[in-house]
Amino acid sequence: MPGSIQSIERAAAVLRLLARGSGHHGLAEISASLGLPKGTAHGILRTLQRVEFVEQDHATGRYRLGAALLHLGTSYLDANELRSRSINWSDTLAARSGQEVRIGMHLDGAVLVVHHVFRPDDSMQTLGIGAMLPLHATALGKVLLAYDAELSDFARRRELTSLTRRTIVTPAALERVLAEVRASGWASESEECMPGEASIAAPIRAPGGLVVGAIGVSGAVDRICDPAGRPKPTLVRHVSFAAEAVSRELAA
Amino acid sequence: MSQRFVMAIDQGTTSTRCILFDHNARLVSVAQREHRQYYPRPGWVEQDAVEIWRNVDRIMPQALRDGEISPDQIVALGITNQRETAVVWDRHTGVPAARTIVWEDIRTEELIAELRERPDVETVRERCGLPLATYFSAPKLRWLLDHTPGLRDRAERGEVLFGTMDSWLIWNLTGGVNGGLHVTDVTNASRTMLMNLTTQQWDAELLSFFDIPARMLPEIRPSTEIHGRTTRVVPGIRIAAALGDQHAALFGQTCFARGETKCTYGTGSFLLMNTGTTLVRSNHGLLTTIGYQIGGEPVTYALEGSIAVTGSLVQWFRDNLGLIHSAPEIETLARTVTDNGGCYIVPAFSGLFAPHWHSEARGIIVGLTSYITKGHLARAVLEATAWQTREVVDAMEADLGVPSSVLKVDGGMTADHLLMQCIADVLDVPVMRPMVAETVSLGAAYAAGLAAGYWPDLEGLRRNWHLAARWIPQMDPGHREEEYENWKRAVELTFGWARPRRAADRIR
Numbered sequence: 001m002p003g004s005i006q007s008i009e010r011a012a013a014v015l016r017l018l019a020r021g022s023g024h025h026g027l028a029e030i031s032a033s034l035g036l037p038k039g040t041a042h043g044i045l046r047t048l049q050r051v052e053f054v055e056q057d058h059a060t061g062r063y064r065l066g067a068a069l070l071h072l073g074t075s076y077l078d079a080n081e082l083r084s085r086s087i088n089w090s091d092t093l094a095a096r097s098g099q100e101v102r103i104g105m106h107l108d109g110a111v112l113v114v115h116h117v118f119r120p121d122d123s124m125q126t127l128g129i130g131a132m133l134p135l136h137a138t139a140l141g142k143v144l145l146a147y148d149a150e151l152s153d154f155a156r157r158r159e160l161t162s163l164t165r166r167t168i169v170t171p172a173a174l175e176r177v178l179a180e181v182r183a184s185g186w187a188s189e190s191e192e193c194m195p196g197e198a199s200i201a202a203p204i205r206a207p208g209g210l211v212v213g214a215i216g217v218s219g220a221v222d223r224i225c226d227p228a229g230r231p232k233p234t235l236v237r238h239v240s241f242a243a244e245a246v247s248r249e250l251a252a
Numbered sequence: 253m254s255q256r257f258v259m260a261i262d263q264g265t266t267s268t269r270c271i272l273f274d275h276n277a278r279l280v281s282v283a284q285r286e287h288r289q290y291y292p293r294p295g296w297v298e299q300d301a302v303e304i305w306r307n308v309d310r311i312m313p314q315a316l317r318d319g320e321i322s323p324d325q326i327v328a329l330g331i332t333n334q335r336e337t338a339v340v341w342d343r344h345t346g347v348p349a350a351r352t353i354v355w356e357d358i359r360t361e362e363l364i365a366e367l368r369e370r371p372d373v374e375t376v377r378e379r380c381g382l383p384l385a386t387y388f389s390a391p392k393l394r395w396l397l398d399h400t401p402g403l404r405d406r407a408e409r410g411e412v413l414f415g416t417m418d419s420w421l422i423w424n425l426t427g428g429v430n431g432g433l434h435v436t437d438v439t440n441a442s443r444t445m446l447m448n449l450t451t452q453q454w455d456a457e458l459l460s461f462f463d464i465p466a467r468m469l470p471e472i473r474p475s476t477e478i479h480g481r482t483t484r485v486v487p488g489i490r491i492a493a494a495l496g497d498q499h500a501a502l503f504g505q506t507c508f509a510r511g512e513t514k515c516t517y518g519t520g521s522f523l524l525m526n527t528g529t530t531l532v533r534s535n536h537g538l539l540t541t542i543g544y545q546i547g548g549e550p551v552t553y554a555l556e557g558s559i560a561v562t563g564s565l566v567q568w569f570r571d572n573l574g575l576i577h578s579a580p581e582i583e584t585l586a587r588t589v590t591d592n593g594g595c596y597i598v599p600a601f602s603g604l605f606a607p608h609w610h611s612e613a614r615g616i617i618v619g620l621t622s623y624i625t626k627g628h629l630a631r632a633v634l635e636a637t638a639w640q641t642r643e644v645v646d647a648m649e650a651d652l653g654v655p656s657s658v659l660k661v662d663g664g665m666t667a668d669h670l671l672m673q674c675i676a677d678v679l680d681v682p683v684m685r686p687m688v689a690e691t692v693s694l695g696a697a698y699a700a701g702l703a704a705g706y707w708p709d710l711e712g713l714r715r716n717w718h719l720a721a722r723w724i725p726q727m728d729p730g731h732r733e734e735e736y737e738n739w740k741r742a743v744e745l746t747f748g749w750a751r752p753r754r755a756a757d758r759i760r
Contacts, residue, residue, distance in 0.1 A: 067577065078577075078578065078580060078581050078584050079584070080580040080581060080582075080583040080584050080667075080668070080669070081578050081580040081581060083580065083667050083669065084579070084580035084664070084667040084668075085580075087666075087667045087689050088279055088282060088689065088690060089279075091279070091687045091688055091689060091720055092278055092279045094687060094720065095276065095277075095278045095687055095688075095718070096278060116721070117687070117720045117721065118718075118719055118720055118721060118722075120687055120718035120719075120720075121718075122718055122719050125719075125722075127721050127722060127723065129669050130669075252284075
């Protein structure tokens with residue numbers, strides 16, 4: 001077993017210290033209490049501030065526990081915030097791919113569509129924000145399952161509803177597909193949710209790597225897949241690029 | 253030949269962005285930095301022009317780096333900016349004489365009241381198309397000349413220069429103290445109250461009305477024109493367009509035909525209608541302004557409904573009340589309830605702009621009962637933007653006698669799904685968002701690309717417009733009318749609140 005990581009131990013000590021007493025501590029006080037050089041303590045505090053576990057009072061410069069710590073158990077990224085932060089790159093994905101774009105997050109055992117951009121052909125389309133999609137039968141859902149072990153456990157223990165003759169309905173088959181998603185970094189499905197429809201998706205990651213959502217394109221099978229039925233490599237590239245761009249935006 | 257791109261700099265109220273677009277108007281790279289807002293007294297809003305310039309110095313190279321694009325791949329640069337915000341600087345040192353006075357700032361309220369008493373006040377609106385209000389540049393510039401020691405003398409001697417942010421950036425980019433160009437575009441000039449709308453030149457009568465020395469003013473140029481090349485930050489890039497942000501959005505939405513309208517939702521919100529080569533004067537509280545001018549062609553006029561506070565109300569809710577952590581969370585909070593619970597917020601923070609033009613109005617929250625939660629307040633915040641839009645759309649219809657059939661929207665707030673649905677509901681027309689929400693930047697890029705021959709003509713640009721989202725009205729008509737009546741009553745309550753300050757305050 002590898003040894004413990006010193007900076008994490010120190011960060012934990014900083015958090016315990018801030019949780020005590022008045023809850024407001026200056027840098028000098030923190031470094032003195034923990035016997036750390038000021039520079040080291042400052043570096044730890046800056047990192048904790050970045051992940052929002054610690055906040056600094058603008059007026060006094062003193063540190064306290066961050067609001068994010070209190071909400072650790074609940075959803076980490078607000079759905080409307082994700083839409084707002086991803087709007088530029090999802091537009092760009094639609095423009096580059098020529099397909100409609102959706103961003104999904106997990107909610108109550110399904111994919112919640114938090115953002116939707118029309119296919120750029122000016123045909124009549126309906127805005128699908130707020131729709132719920134099945135996790136196991138969509139590319140967005142497969143991405144969310146692939147990077148959340150607890151969620152995929154839960155999904156596999158429930159009945160995998162058959163939506164078309166191609167829907168994955170056995171836990172073993174689903175687990176195989178999710179392993180492939182993790183290996184390749186993207187997911188796809190063809191006619192597993194709706195006959196004649198296919199989709200491709202990739203993970204959106206928050207700083208640190210946590211997958212907070214998925215972005216993808218969908219449409220008629222012949223638009224999304226090549227004649228052999230495989231997702232078109234250019235579309236996969238566009239989707240992966242957009243997912244990385246949104247992830248970078250979340251880190252900015 | 254390697255691929256080529258157009259660069260846009262959007263110098264906005266709260267941040268400055270540098271965006272690169274490709275030939276299909278697709279976004280390639282974005283770099284952004286926020287700048288500080290200073291609120292030294294109630295109603296005062298200032299910025300540091302040097303901080304903004306330093307941000308441009310960082311984001312231009314960063315946008316190129318992020319897109320892995322070299323400067324010689326940039327065909328042209330288009331600059332767009334927050335309008336009316338006034339900066340005065342020393343032509344020999346490049347140092348601003350004071351902080352910029354931002355468009356929302358209402359310190360000139362008393363000056364406006366004094367000017368309104370002058371016998372020649374009627375000619376002002378006739379000549380510049382704008383009502384006498386704190387919003388525009390001339391009163392701000394006059395205030396700086398009156399309150400900065402020695403500034404008027406320096407202005408008379410030609411030592412200091414005035415500009416809106418376009419002028420400040422172009423002067424700096426083209427060399428600053430070493431031969432920087434002192435120019436502005438006709439759309440920005442149309443917001444100063446100093447330009448004659450018909451001749452598009454500085455107007456001697458207006459200069460005398462506001463008592464502004466002509467020597468400090470920039471040269472007025474068309475919106476699309478090769479101004480020169482950058483010599484600093486990223487040298488050698490052709491500056492091929494400059495236009496005010498709302499005018500850029502009109503351009504970016506490809507509203508090139510008479511009657512085409514857009515509304516941009518940002519810090520404030522601005523509805524502009526292209527009125528072609530006809531100068532339309534409003535009887536319902538709208539402004540007459542220049543839409544844009546393509547180099548070598550006559551100007552295209554526009555009618556504008558300006559709303560001072562929309563996105564900034566959400567920011568106030570976040571920063572001053574602390575009820576949300578980030579601006580988009582207003583939607584999450586608003587969705588915790590199903591209606592406003594009878595509560596209305598009229599954000600007359602800087603008085604009310606179009607269609608009312610009551611500079612003495614101040615904001616209110618009305619309809620408070622013990623039932624109201626922060627969720628209801630969040631709803632009221634979003635609804636305030638929707639109803640203010642309804643008021644300017646109604647004014648536009650009243651002026652032109654034609655009902656609108658659709659609203660084209662853009663800007664950061666279009667990411668708020670609930671707000672967009674609410675606007676469709678209160679207007680009772682579909683709301684359409686184009687594929688590039690960054691329409692202001694896109695418009696600046698279009699204008700620059702057009703001047704540089706990167707795009708051949710306006711029709712070519714039109715083909716780039718694609719629908720990204722459409723919200724359909726769903727509100728019951730009876731309910732809509734009831735709510736509109738309530739909103740109008742709430743607006744009336746804001747009128748006449750601010751009183752002139754006591755003499756003692758004035759001396760301080």
